[in-house]
Amino acid sequence: MVSTGDRSAKIRTYNYPQSRVTDHRINYTMYNLPVFMDGAIQEAIDLLQIAENSERLKAAGE
Numbered sequence: 001m002v003s004t005g006d007r008s009a010k011i012r013t014y015n016y017p018q019s020r021v022t023d024h025r026i027n028y029t030m031y032n033l034p035v036f037m038d039g040a041i042q043e044a045i046d047l048l049q050i051a052e053n054s055e056r057l058k059a060a061g062e
Contacts, residue, residue, distance in 0.1 A: 026051045 015020045019033040026047050030036055036044075 023048070 005032050009040060010024045011022075012024065013031060015021070018031070019034055020029060020031050021036045022029045028044055028047050030044070
């Protein structure tokens with residue numbers, strides 16, 4: 001679905017000097033790393049669920 005589970009796949013990058021976290025699976029970037037690390041991850045979870053649902057619908061239509 002969203003990720004193949006391959007250990008070499010880049011999933012997420014944390015950039016502390018720029019206070020940035022990027023999820024490469026869905027091309028999502030948040031510019032408030034401390035808030036993300038404190039657990040405010042619902043927006044990222046929602047976007048991951050939307051991406052997974054879209055992929056499932058696309059696969060079902062093929």
